[in-house]
Amino acid sequence: MEDLRFDRRIGLRMGLATGVAAALFVAAIAPARADDEAAPPGFVSLFNGKDLAGWKVPEGDNGHWKVVDGAIDYDAMSEAPGDKSLWLDREFVDFELRLDWRIKEAPYINRGIPYILPDGTHAKDVHGRELKLALPDADSGVYLRGSGNHQVNIWCWPIGSGEMYGIRTNPATPPALRAAVTPRHQADRPIGEWNRFEIRVKCNTVTTILNGVLVVPTVAIPDLPPRGRLALQHHGLKRNGEWAGPPSLLQYKNIYIKILNEK
Incomplete structure (x- = not known):
């Protein structure tokens, strides 16, 4: 089972109760399998596999x-x-979401991908300029409680999917929170293969697991909306027949939710 300790380089610590809750959440999850179409016990389907x-x-x-x-x-x-x-x-309040996704292809070369450090900041060269990577990229995400600023990202960045970009990059975000919403691990499978998110949203906390790996341990988000709808994010634009940004060329299936609280 994935080691649940925080990366010591980040210097963050979980309280005992939070750590136990996260451990129990991880232990309850079966190994990721995109071909498993049966709803787990206590979950209901959000997608019937036939229409929208x-x-x-x-x-x-x-x-x-x-x-x-x-x-x-x-x-x-x-x-x-x-x-x-x-x-x-x-709309939903507190829930556990299980969702399988895959990036079909990544035809766009993003020349501005940052080198993200464990504390959520961007690495710089000796002249103080941010380091940029040029890599194939795609971009989508899962909106939590109706908010694009509170989404769990899906993309090709080396930092891995599962981060909360809108919080990490907000200049007003405290350093500890910025580090907390930065993935501890890059757990994505190669482009074209299926991945599985397990996302737990309870009160103002979010826990994110990708392919059985705890990438964002339970973190408190002070401004997380109290309730709202889920969404699959659009991203991408073509100009003169060419992608002008990383497109959301994705598929999703096996989307299940367990309601923890409706009020």
Whole structure:
């Protein structure tokens, strides 16, 4: 089982109660298998594998969010004039979410990927300039409680999926919180392979597991909304037939939720 201790380089410590809760949460999770279509005990399905019933397709999307071979499929080309993300119809308070996802391809070369340190800051060279990496990239995420600023990211960055970018990069975020929402491990599988998120949201805390690895131990988010809908994020834009940013060329399936509290 994954070592639940914090990376000593970061210098953060979990309280005993939080550590025990995180350990129990990890222990309850079966090994990640994208082909397991049965809802775990206590969970209900949010996707029927056939259509987008229960989800709000962006108005004017024109078929870019669709179902292909039992998975929600997105080509990052929604024609909706406003928000292009795919939202669930209902709101949630406290829950455990299990979701399988895969990046189909990453045709865009992102030349501005930062070298992220364990404390969530960006590494710099001897002249004080941020180090940048040029790598194939794709970008999406899971919005928690209706907030794009509180999303669990999916992408190709070396830091790995599971971080909370909107919190980590906010200049007002305290250093300890910035480090806490930075993944402890890079647990992503290669592009094209299925991955599994297990995300627990309780009160103002978030715990994120990727492919059985605890990447973001239980962390308190002071401004986490008390309730809201879940969403799968749109990202990407084409100009003159070429991607101008990392697109969300993803598929999702086996989406299950366990309600912990509805009020």
